[in-house]
Amino acid sequence: MRMTPMIESFVCHFGEMGSRWGFNRTVGQIYALLVISEQPLSANDIADMLGISRGNVSMGLKELHSWQLVQTTHRQGDRKDYYQSRGSIWDMANRVFEERRKREMDPTLSLLRDIMLDEAANPDEAFAQQRIGEIHDLLENITEWTQSLQSLSPEKLNTLMKLGSGVGKVLDFKDKFMAKKAD
């Protein structure tokens, strides 16, 4: 694959976004390249196309590997490793969510839990503890909910997303039905 202005702008942007999405520029660019390339690419291809060092590519691929976002393939009579993006777009989104949950939610939840186990030493701490409790409960709810959403099939998730705020109506409806059933 050759770098064209279109491909370059996509790759660049993914690089910039990378840092917002939890990985660094290079990692973002490498992944972008792999996603839009029909053929697997070698580490050298990637280094050349992005104009970055071979070592940097190796580290980036290592990270993408740990996120399970790339896979390695080989070719007959060629010792090089070739890299390919892995799974569907949904899989990729799932991985990113999961990884972010691990980085952004889990450590916080664990600290908040610890704090709540402490005895408040004075009224300030008692107030703080109460607020911390609220934050903990909210984060825990969100975490559990997103986890359960991820266990839903892509089709169900799609239905749910298409429903948009209409999901409110479905909930009302369910309540009514449950009430009737209790008669």
Place this chain on the structure above:
Amino acid sequence: MRMTPMIESFVCHFGEMGSRWGFNRTVGQIYALLVISEQPLSANDIADMLGISRGNVSMGLKELHSWQLVQTTHRQGDRKDYYQSRGSIWDMANRVFEERRKREMDPTLSLLRDIMLDEAANPDEAFAQQRIGEIHDLLENITEWTQSLQSLSPEKLNTLMKLGSGVGKVLDFKDKFMAKKAD
């Protein structure tokens, strides 16, 4: 409020998390302090408690203000500005989501849209464009959906979250009902 080990560990952690959540360490710490403080704090209080410069506090508060996460109050016969966290925990979570959407999704969606309007110059670009289209559609779905969720009342959202993956059953049920109604 005095710094105690409990309060300090909470504040420190929020600082570290800050960078993952889209704001820098100082901003995270300032916000943490304001959230768990029952009384509003002056900029000097904050600088002293966190051991950082007055200028840094000013910049941090400015950013929190732009996120609409703090509000300024005053006291009779006192010229100082006092700062307070704003809104409920839900409001805070909403703000963070919204801000992140603005930073992480909107620019990407807009770039992807632009790319899709271009004419593919060769087969590589045609393939790339197709993948980019998939990514665009997924991101757009997620964006619209999260927006519509945010417009739901906190109670409805809570019901929905409590439902967890049980939401799948409710969807099935709704389908069945719709089918019957069509008879």
Place this chain on the structure above:
DNA sequence: TTAAAGTTTCAGAATTTTCTGAAAGTATTA
């Protein structure tokens, strides 16, 4: 109008993150 009490800005220092490239490591083949 002026002094006092406060806030904001911003250039450069300090710190953190990322990147390079040479050296070390690991297959594979002859």
Place this chain on the structure above:
DNA sequence: TAATACTTTCAGAAAATTCTGAAACTTTAA
């Protein structure tokens, strides 16, 4: 076993981000 073709690591260089503090600015009240 040695030569070859490739990958990985990591110390230090480069770049990006964050923080400080002095100076400029704003508001209030006497």
